[in-house]
Amino acid sequence: MNKTTISMAEYINKAKLFIIPYYQRGYVWGKKRENGDNSVQFMTQNLIDGYQNKKAEIFLQGVTVVEKDENIVLIDGQQRTTYFSLLLAYLQAEKKIHIKYEIRKESELFLNEIQDKTFEELVSYFNENEKETIQDIYYFKKTLSILDKMLKEIDNKQAFKKYVLESVNFLYITIPEDKATRVFSMMNGNKAQMTQEELIKAEMLRLASLTESSSDAEKWEQNMLRSKYAREWDRWTYWWNRKDVKMFYRVDSKNEKMLGLLLQTYFENKQTELDYSFESFRDIFLRSDNNIVSAKQTFYELRHLQKRFEDVFYSIGDGKNLHNKIGAIICLLNDNTQRKSFINKYFNHFSSLPSDYIDLYYKFIFLGLSNYVIDTYLFDRNNSELQEQLNETIKDMLDCIENKNLYNEENSFAFLQLLRLNIEEDSKLNRAFDFSFWQKNRSLEHIFPKSKVYLKNSEGEMFRGDGEKLTTAQYEKMKNDKTCIDRNNFDDKYSEHCIGNLVLLHKNENSAFGCKTFNEKKQMYFEFNKPFNSRHLLHTISVFANSQWGIQEIQENKNTVLQGIKDYYEYKD
Numbered sequence: 001m002n003k004t005t006i007s008m009a010e011y012i013n014k015a016k017l018f019i020i021p022y023y024q025r026g027y028v029w030g031k032k033r034e035n036g037d038n039s040v041q042f043m044t045q046n047l048i049d050g051y052q053n054k055k056a057e058i059f060l061q062g063v064t065v066v067e068k069d070e071n072i073v074l075i076d077g078q079q080r081t082t083y084f085s086l087l088l089a090y091l092q093a094e095k096k097i098h099i100k101y102e103i104r105k106e107s108e109l110f111l112n113e114i115q116d117k118t119f120e121e122l123v124s125y126f127n128e129n130e131k132e133t134i135q136d137i138y139y140f141k142k143t144l145s146i147l148d149k150m151l152k153e154i155d156n157k158q159a160f161k162k163y164v165l166e167s168v169n170f171l172y173i174t175i176p177e178d179k180a181t182r183v184f185s186m187m188n189g190n191k192a193q194m195t196q197e198e199l200i201k202a203e204m205l206r207l208a209s210l211t212e213s214s215s216d217a218e219k220w221e222q223n224m225l226r227s228k229y230a231r232e233w234d235r236w237t238y239w240w241n242r243k244d245v246k247m248f249y250r251v252d253s254k255n256e257k258m259l260g261l262l263l264q265t266y267f268e269n270k271q272t273e274l275d276y277s278f279e280s281f282r283d284i285f286l287r288s289d290n291n292i293v294s295a296k297q298t299f300y301e302l303r304h305l306q307k308r309f310e311d312v313f314y315s316i317g318d319g320k321n322l323h324n325k326i327g328a329i330i331c332l333l334n335d336n337t338q339r340k341s342f343i344n345k346y347f348n349h350f351s352s353l354p355s356d357y358i359d360l361y362y363k364f365i366f367l368g369l370s371n372y373v374i375d376t377y378l379f380d381r382n383n384s385e386l387q388e389q390l391n392e393t394i395k396d397m398l399d400c401i402e403n404k405n406l407y408n409e410e411n412s413f414a415f416l417q418l419l420r421l422n423i424e425e426d427s428k429l430n431r432a433f434d435f436s437f438w439q440k441n442r443s444l445e446h447i448f449p450k451s452k453v454y455l456k457n458s459e460g461e462m463f464r465g466d467g468e469k470l471t472t473a474q475y476e477k478m479k480n481d482k483t484c485i486d487r488n489n490f491d492d493k494y495s496e497h498c499i500g501n502l503v504l505l506h507k508n509e510n511s512a513f514g515c516k517t518f519n520e521k522k523q524m525y526f527e528f529n530k531p532f533n534s535r536h537l538l539h540t541i542s543v544f545a546n547s548q549w550g551i552q553e554i555q556e557n558k559n560t561v562l563q564g565i566k567d568y569y570e571y572k573d
Contacts, residue, residue: 005169007165008084008165008166009095011063011172012096012097014067015070017070017098017099018081018099019071019100019102020078021074021102022102022103022205023203024202025198026107027078027079027136027140028079028139029082029143030142030146039079040147044150044151047168048150050167055167056167057167057169059170060170061080061170062076062170063077063172064173065077065173065174066175066177067174080170081097084168086143086144088161089115089122089144090122090147092119092157093161093165098111098115102230103231103234104234106136111140114140114144122144196260196278197237197260200282201233204229204298204299205229248313248330249330250331261309262305262306265343267280267281268340305347308347316430326346327435328362328419329342329361342361345375360377360378364377366416366419367413369393395571397417400414401417402499404493406502414499417565418502418504421539421564422540437506437533441508443505443506445502445503445504446496446502447518447554448518448550449513449517449521451464451466452465452515453486453496454475454478454485455486455487456475462475464478485551490555494555498554498558499558500556500558501557503543504540505537522544
C-alpha cells in the first residue's frame with residue numbers, strides 16, 4: 001500500500017479513465033442527510049469558503065485506488081471523484097475526469113456527453129427531472145443544478161477553476177488489484193445500514209462469476225456473467241425503491257434499505273440466531289467448501305424469492321387478488337415482528353401452506369387478531385376450543401358493529417370492516433387497492449352530519465348530535481329546519497352514530513366536510529374537476545351515490561352492512 005498527498009490536477013493527470021467497479025453502489029451525492037444538508041452543498045460550500053479565504057488549501061478525505069495500465073480503478077472515493085467530474089464540466093475546465101462504469105453504461109454515456117457541452121447547453125441539460133428513472137443520472141442532474149445555484153455568485157469562474165485544480169488536495173492510496181474487493185468490504189463494512197446490501201452484492205457477484213481457469217475465454221465468460229448478475233440485481237434494487245412497492249410492503253423508506261426486505265426475508269428463513277448484517281450473510285451463505293457454487297445457489301434462490309414478491313404485487317385480475325389480500329394483511333399487522341413472521345412464512349413457504357391459508361388469514365385479519373392467534377386457528381382447525389374462541393371474537397365484533405353509539409365508543413371494528421368493504425369493491429373490479437392512507441390518514445365520517453341532529457332527553461336537556469348543548473331557541477330553530485333530524489325519530493337500535501351513517505374517508509377530507517349537509521358533501525365528492533383523495537374508496541362512493549340520506553337510509557344501510565358482515569363470517573344468531 002502506497003500513500004501520497006496530491007492535488008486535483010495531479011490526480012487527473014494520473015489516468016486516462018477512472019473506472020467504477022461493478023460492486024460500487026450508485027452515485028447518491030445530492031441526497032439529503034440527517035441534518036437537512038447534502039454532500040454536494042457541503043463540499044461546494046467548503047470550496048467557496050476556501051476560495052474566498054485567500055485561496056486557502058483544502059485537504060479532503062483520501063481515495064483508495066488500483067492502478068491498472070493507464071487507468072485508475074476506484075475502490076473508495078467514487079462519490080467525490082464523480083462530483084469533481086461534474087464540477088469541472090460545469091466550470092468548462094480543459095482538464096477532464098473521464099469516468100467508465102463496468103456495468104452502468106447509461107451513467108457513463110451521460111457523463112461523457114456533458115464533457116463537451118458548452119455552458120449554455122449544459123444549463124439546459126441539467127434541469128432537475130423528478131421523473132428521471134435512473135438513480136445516477138437523477139443525482140448527476142441534481143448535482144449540476146445545485147452547483148449552478150451556489151456558484152452564480154462567483155464572478156471569476158476561471159480563477160475558481162484554477163483554485164479547485166491546484167488547491168484541493170487529498171491522500172492518494174494505491175493497493176494491489178487482488179486485494180480490491182476485500183479492501184472495499186473492510187472500508188465499507190462499518191458505514192451506514194444502506195451499504196449492507198451493496199456489500200452483499202459485491203461479494204456475491206465476485207464469487208458467482210469466479211472461474212478457476214485463467215484463459216481469455218473463461219475471463220470473458222466471467223465478465224459476461226458478472227455483468228448479467230449485476231444488471232439483474234440493479235433491476236431488483238430499482239423495483240424495491242419504487243414508492244408504490246415501498247408503501248405496499250411497508251419498507252422503511254426513512255432508512256432506504258433498498259433490497260433489505262428481500263435479503264432479510266431470505267436470511268431469516270435460514271438463520272434465526274444471528275442478526276442480519278453483511279458479515280453474517282457472507283459467513284452463512286457465501287462461505288463453504290465451494291464458494292462459487294454457494295454464491296450461485298444463493299443468487300438463484302434470491303431470484304425466485306424476488307419473483308414471488310413481484311408476483312404478489314402484480315396479482316390483480318387473476319382470480320386470486322393476492323395484491324389486495326396480502327396488502328391488507330401487511331397493512332394491518334402493525335407490529336414489525338408479527339409482520340416479518342407473516343412475510344417469512346408466506347414468501348418462503350407458500351407452497352407448503354394450506355390452499356385456503358391467505359383467504360382465511362385475510363378474513364381473520366379484519367377481526368383485529370394477531371399473527372400468532374390467526375396462525376394458531378389456521379393450523380389447528382379441529383380444536384373445538386379454538387373454534388369457540390374464534391366464534392366469540394366474531395360475536396364481539398358484531399356486538400360492537402351493532403352498537404347504535406358506535407362512533408363515540410369502541411370503533412376499531414368499524415374501521416376494519418369498512419376497510420374490508422372498500423377493498424372488496426376494488427377486487428370486484430380487478431383493481432389494486434391503495435393502502436397508503438391507512439396508517440396515518442384514515443378517518444370515520446358521518447354521512448349525515450352529527451351537528452344537524454338534535455334531541456331532547458328525558459330530563460328535558462337539549463343537545464346536538466355532536467354533544468353541543470342547545471338553548472331553547474336553538475333547539476326550536478333546528479326543529480323547524482328541514483335539513484335537520486330528531487334523534488328520537490330513529491328506531492331504538494339506530495342513531496346518527498351507528499355503522500349505517502359511517503364511511504371511511506381521508507382525514508383531511510373529513511375535516512373539509514365539516515358540518516355540511518349530505519347534498520353539499522355529495523357535491524364535493526363528485527366534483528371531478530377538483531382533487532379528492534377519497535374517491536378511490538368505492539364503498540364510500542356507493543353510499544354518497546344515494547339520491548338522499550336521512551333516518552330511513554341510515555337504518556337500512558346499517559341493516560345491509562350488518563347482514564353482509566354476518567354472511568361474510570358465516571355467523572348464525
